[in-house]
Amino acid sequence: MSSQDHYVIIGNGPAGNHAAAVLRKKDKEARVSIISDECIPYYYKPKLTGFITGSVPREDLLVLSLESYARENIRVRLGQKVERVDVDSKTLHFSHMEKIQYTKLVIASGSDSRMLPSMEPYEWALKFVTSYTDVMEYKDQIKNAQEIFIFGGDFVGFKFLRMLDAMGKKVSILIYPHAFWPYNLSDEMLDQVVANLSKTRVQVIVKDDIKDIKGSPGAYRIKTCNGIEKKADLIFSFNGMTPNIDFIKGSGIDYDHGILVDEYLKTTVDDVYACGSCAQIYNPAIKAYTVTIGWPNAVNQGEVAALNLLGDHKVITSVGRKYFDLEGVKIKTTWWKNIEDE
Amino acid sequence: MKEVNIVIEICGSAGEGTISAGEILSRFMSSQGFEIMSFDSYPAEIRGFGKCVAHTRISSNPIYSPGKQADVLISLNDKHSISQLSALKENGVLIYDSQPTKPHQEDNSVAGRANPGTIPYGVPLGMLAQKATGNTRGRNMVALGALSCLFHLDKDAFTESIKARYGKKKQIVIDSNVNSFLEGFNWAKENLKKADAHSFEDVKRPKHKEKLILNGNQLVARAALDANLTFYAGYPITPATKIMEILSKELPRHGGVLLQTEDEIAAIGAVIGAGFGGKRAMTGTSGPGFALMTEFTGLSVMAEVPAVIINSQRGGPSTGMPTKTEQSDFNAALFSGTGDCPRVVLAPTDTKSCYDATVLALYIAEKYQTLVVLLLDFFLSNSIKNIDVPRKPAKKYLNANIAPKADELKDYKRYRFTKNGISPRSIPGTPGGVFFATGLEHDEYGRPNYSETGHLAMTQKRFDKYRSVLSEAPKPQMVISEQGEYDIGVISWGSSAGAAHEAVMTARKEGINAASFSSVMLSPFPESAMIEFSHTCKKILIPELNFSGQFADFAAGILKRPVEKLNFITGRPMASEDILQKMREM
Numbered sequence: 001m002s003s004q005d006h007y008v009i010i011g012n013g014p015a016g017n018h019a020a021a022v023l024r025k026k027d028k029e030a031r032v033s034i035i036s037d038e039c040i041p042y043y044y045k046p047k048l049t050g051f052i053t054g055s056v057p058r059e060d061l062l063v064l065s066l067e068s069y070a071r072e073n074i075r076v077r078l079g080q081k082v083e084r085v086d087v088d089s090k091t092l093h094f095s096h097m098e099k100i101q102y103t104k105l106v107i108a109s110g111s112d113s114r115m116l117p118s119m120e121p122y123e124w125a126l127k128f129v130t131s132y133t134d135v136m137e138y139k140d141q142i143k144n145a146q147e148i149f150i151f152g153g154d155f156v157g158f159k160f161l162r163m164l165d166a167m168g169k170k171v172s173i174l175i176y177p178h179a180f181w182p183y184n185l186s187d188e189m190l191d192q193v194v195a196n197l198s199k200t201r202v203q204v205i206v207k208d209d210i211k212d213i214k215g216s217p218g219a220y221r222i223k224t225c226n227g228i229e230k231k232a233d234l235i236f237s238f239n240g241m242t243p244n245i246d247f248i249k250g251s252g253i254d255y256d257h258g259i260l261v262d263e264y265l266k267t268t269v270d271d272v273y274a275c276g277s278c279a280q281i282y283n284p285a286i287k288a289y290t291v292t293i294g295w296p297n298a299v300n301q302g303e304v305a306a307l308n309l310l311g312d313h314k315v316i317t318s319v320g321r322k323y324f325d326l327e328g329v330k331i332k333t334t335w336w337k338n339i340e341d342e
Numbered sequence: 343m344k345e346v347n348i349v350i351e352i353c354g355s356a357g358e359g360t361i362s363a364g365e366i367l368s369r370f371m372s373s374q375g376f377e378i379m380s381f382d383s384y385p386a387e388i389r390g391f392g393k394c395v396a397h398t399r400i401s402s403n404p405i406y407s408p409g410k411q412a413d414v415l416i417s418l419n420d421k422h423s424i425s426q427l428s429a430l431k432e433n434g435v436l437i438y439d440s441q442p443t444k445p446h447q448e449d450n451s452v453a454g455r456a457n458p459g460t461i462p463y464g465v466p467l468g469m470l471a472q473k474a475t476g477n478t479r480g481r482n483m484v485a486l487g488a489l490s491c492l493f494h495l496d497k498d499a500f501t502e503s504i505k506a507r508y509g510k511k512k513q514i515v516i517d518s519n520v521n522s523f524l525e526g527f528n529w530a531k532e533n534l535k536k537a538d539a540h541s542f543e544d545v546k547r548p549k550h551k552e553k554l555i556l557n558g559n560q561l562v563a564r565a566a567l568d569a570n571l572t573f574y575a576g577y578p579i580t581p582a583t584k585i586m587e588i589l590s591k592e593l594p595r596h597g598g599v600l601l602q603t604e605d606e607i608a609a610i611g612a613v614i615g616a617g618f619g620g621k622r623a624m625t626g627t628s629g630p631g632f633a634l635m636t637e638f639t640g641l642s643v644m645a646e647v648p649a650v651i652i653n654s655q656r657g658g659p660s661t662g663m664p665t666k667t668e669q670s671d672f673n674a675a676l677f678s679g680t681g682d683c684p685r686v687v688l689a690p691t692d693t694k695s696c697y698d699a700t701v702l703a704l705y706i707a708e709k710y711q712t713l714v715v716l717l718l719d720f721f722l723s724n725s726i727k728n729i730d731v732p733r734k735p736a737k738k739y740l741n742a743n744i745a746p747k748a749d750e751l752k753d754y755k756r757y758r759f760t761k762n763g764i765s766p767r768s769i770p771g772t773p774g775g776v777f778f779a780t781g782l783e784h785d786e787y788g789r790p791n792y793s794e795t796g797h798l799a800m801t802q803k804r805f806d807k808y809r810s811v812l813s814e815a816p817k818p819q820m821v822i823s824e825q826g827e828y829d830i831g832v833i834s835w836g837s838s839a840g841a842a843h844e845a846v847m848t849a850r851k852e853g854i855n856a857a858s859f860s861s862v863m864l865s866p867f868p869e870s871a872m873i874e875f876s877h878t879c880k881k882i883l884i885p886e887l888n889f890s891g892q893f894a895d896f897a898a899g900i901l902k903r904p905v906e907k908l909n910f911i912t913g914r915p916m917a918s919e920d921i922l923q924k925m926r927e928m
Contacts, residue, residue: 039459039461039462039537040459066458069458076458077454077458078456078460079453079456079460079462080453080454093445094451094453095440096440096446096451096453096462097440097441097442097445097446097451098446098448098450098451098453099445099446099447100448101448133535133537136537136539137535137536137537
């Protein structure tokens with residue numbers, strides 16, 4: 001590789017950082033840049049709930065310090081959002097109107113909160129917790145709130161719910177069957193989740209839906225289709241994640257739910273790779289695309305994408321935990337289809 | 343209750359409203375009850391689009407120094423602001439124009455070059471200003487609007503502050519600025535997600551009475567007027583020109599005269615002439631002008647004529663760095679010129695003391711019939727602080743000439759030997775008070791006399807008088823504790839004193855046993871007070887803004903012990919953070 005190469009990684013999570021580490025290790029001369037629209041260096045998302053309660057200080061959230069990037073000669077562009085990719089000229093366009101060139105690109109932009117179409121009228125009232133930025137915005141509000149309403153569920157949502165319960169908040173949750181989209185909770189699973197939650201102070205609402213939300217922060221009034229009325233200081237929505245790929249739309253890189261990549265994590269455009277939860281990976285065994293979640297998957301994919309970008313020919317395999325535990329119920333880790341079961 | 347201590351910098355190009363935005367911010371914050379200190383830096387060249395920075399520190403508590411690193415950088419110009427990023431704290435906030443007129447190439451954008459950890463807020467400054475007013479001139483106000491929203495500042499009060507700032511302008515100017523501000527505020531409210539922890543909501547505000555927001559030059563001019571200055575002569579020079587500008591308007595209203603001379607030599611000549619005529623007279627200059635004035639300073643001392651020179655120091659030598667601050671004229675102020683030429687030198691330590699020191703300078707010059715140099719610097723001259731309304735000078739400071747009694751005029755000896763060296767001075771026109779005044783050595787009548795004994799006696803008289811000035815010295819400023827013994831004693835002077843005192847206060851909170859000492863009077867120096875202080879300190883640290891440690895060498899000579907020097911010639915004011923760091927290392 002020549003020293004003129006500029007490997008750019010969009011995304012500062014486990015996939016992006018492991019891709020960067022491999023690229024630096026294998027090519028000492030090239031420029032390596034990581035871009036993230038968040039302002040914080042690489043951090044443990046699973047620890048965000050602890051950060052909200054105050055049990056995890058900010059420094060313990062961090063996986064890597066800024067000094068470690070400097071030591072590795074990896075440039076980190078934090079708080080910078082890529083708005084558009086021009087694959088013909090290999091140019092990234094930022095929202096702050098800067099243009100930079102890449103030689104090869106790794107997209108590891110992760111995923112964002114999913115907004116259910118039925119909830120769009122209430123977007124003004126809903127809060128989402130998917131990132132450090134979200135947490136910074138809501139941390140004090142959560143501390144000051146007495147009553148909190150959660151809509152949906154999903155893995156993060158239930159962890160959040162447990163945290164609020166431990167903080168002594170009065171919490172109500174409307175478990176939405178499609179919270180784990182596209183994986184639906186079976187009635188049996190739902191009953192088990194409700195049974196387990198009944199041991200807490202959380203008020204659980206099931207087989208119902210939002211009919212109306214009125215009010216303002218600190219004084220929301222929620223009505224359900226079954227006539228239940230609730231008051232809340234804050235309303236949070238946890239309805240799964242959706243790949244964060246808006247910036248590649250129109251670029252020529254193919255996408256479906258996520259960015260379509262082959263088993264080598266290469267996109268449909270030369271010199272552009274994708275990995276982590278923003279990628280929809282082709283599985284030749286089932287002749288279908290799947291999206292994965294979970295930290296180990298992201299790490300593995302980041303490393304494989306980097307190796308292949310440098311000329312290797314590694315096929316990705318699903319790794320990591322097969323199941324997540326949701327209130328005592330085991331949920332499979334892949335989204336659309338589970339590779340191992342097919 | 344929360345306390346706030348924040349430094350906000352606005353960086354732009356000359357003509358982009360950078361300095362005026364900073365001024366508006368400072369005035370508004372002061373009106374909200376906060377302590378403020380602000381300092382602008384701008385290019386020396388009058389023409390062009392050089393870099394301007396308006397630096398403002400805002401605090402719930404008293405402020406002694408401007409703060410080294412900024413918590414917030416508002417960028418009105420990417421190119422200039424990129425070079426200002428090094429002054430932004432690691433987790434600082436950056437507010438920048440997210441919709442420039444054309445895209446930036448790689449690394450030409452301040453947002454792109456921001457240090458990792460910076461919290462950026464992109465605001466379409468130009469676009470919003472255009473929307474509000476039809477042109478982009480209001481970008482600075484849009485930025486203040488966004489800042490106001492992000493940091494929870496009172497929008498209505500801020501709007502009133504802007505209206506007050508432009509109160510004398512046409513309505514369209516007021517409306518343009520207010521509308522731009524509101525556009526920025528509303529846009530930020532709709533579009534920005536708060537990601538930093540700064541907030542002015544529910545923070546402690548010191549309760550204070552009416553405050554004046556002035557810089558050192560303004561206070562010097564105000565003090566001079568309050569102390570009955572009647573004549574000012576000068577030649578414009580940065581950073582002292584503002585004093586002359588103010589006095590050119592105000593002095594005639596007070597019955598005085600301002601003379602713009604052809605050069606600095608003429609200015610000091612005219613001041614000595616006015617002083618001889620019994621008028622309170624003053625001139626102001628900077629290093630290059632002070633060098634020229636040296637030609638005349640000896641006359642003031644030899645002929646015992648009151649004269650006050652303000653030397654607002656800037657980077658030197660020669661024409662040096664006109665818009666950068668430095669404390670490198672210490673030696674020139676105390677020792678320039680020929681012969682044994684004792685002169686009084688006062689160096690205010692903060693904005694407020696510019697007032698008191700000016701009153702004292704005019705008083706000492708008149709009472710002791712001698713030259714007084716008032717040593718300011720670019721930072722003191724230009725930094726703005728909100729201060730209590732100064733107390734008008736006491737009566738004794740307004741008329742200090744010791745006139746001859748009637749019986750003394752029967753055989754009037756203008757330079758009569760006295761115990762303290764002060765000879766009663768007749769003002770020209772006083773019947774019987776005619777005398778010779780000359781730069782030549784002279785006898786008690788003022789007649790030239792070069793005798794061995796005469797020269798010795800007259801020199802002794804001038805030095806006796808000089809030493810007796812010490813009784814007028816303001817009490818040294820000290821930060822000490824009941825312990826009475828310290829590991830580190832910080833001795834400072836001039837504008838570095840505030841930073842030194844602040845550093846010592848912070849150091850003590852960290853467990854460093856330290857104390858500080860500074861004196862406004864540099865010549866004659868209160869030596870015994872400094873020696874006494876030094877005896878309580880194991881190590882002595884002397885921070886100052888010059889290369890060689892001019893004051894440190896002077897102080898070491900008095901203390902007769904080694905001192906640790908800390909010197910900067912960055913053109914920026916002394917930072918308490920740097921002194922603190924040095925103390926940690928000692």
